[in-house]
Amino acid sequence: MRHRKKSEKLSRSRAQKKALVKSLVRAVLIDERIKTTTSRAKYLRGEVDRLITKGKNDTLSSRRLVYRKLGDHKLVKRLFEVIAPRFKSINGGYTRTAHLISRKGDGASMSLLELTKREVKKKVLKGKKAKDNAIDVDNQEEALALKKPEKKKGIISGVKKIFKKERDLLK
Secondary structure, X not given: OOOOOOOOOOOOOHHHHHXXXXXXXXXXXXXXXXXXXXXXXXXXXXXXXXXXXXXXXXXXXXXXXXXHHHOOHHHHHHHHHHHHHHHOOOXXXXXXXXXXXXXXXXXXXXXXXXXXXXXXXXXXXXXXXXXEEEEEEOOHHHHHHHOOOOOOOOHHHXXXXXXXXXXXXXX
């Protein structure tokens, strides 16, 4: 009997659904944001939240349970050492979904699934070298505020570059 067995099937058999979920959860933990259909994003949100909760309790048994879901030692290490410590102070709500426009091909509703505290890389130029500095940001508005606006270059500067290149070629 199927009593109390209700869950999202995602139009797949059990093995296919398991493989799809594993692949998408791995993508979320690697990239920290993915674009997928709304039904998949809603299902994945719970899976990712459970893994991060296990990641906050750094024991051998929790590492083994997470490895069973992810199947990659490097990703388990990243979850326990990089991602989970960001969420030590909060209980739940580690992911969020944002609705996007429908997919052009089949009209499926699309969503963006991302971690609430993401690591944003900011390039700092010093001399001729560029360094990547990682900053933990709670939301996207703070990430956009960190970026400095670039000066707009007009048509004249582009024309000067063209003539400068031709002049250099003639020499």
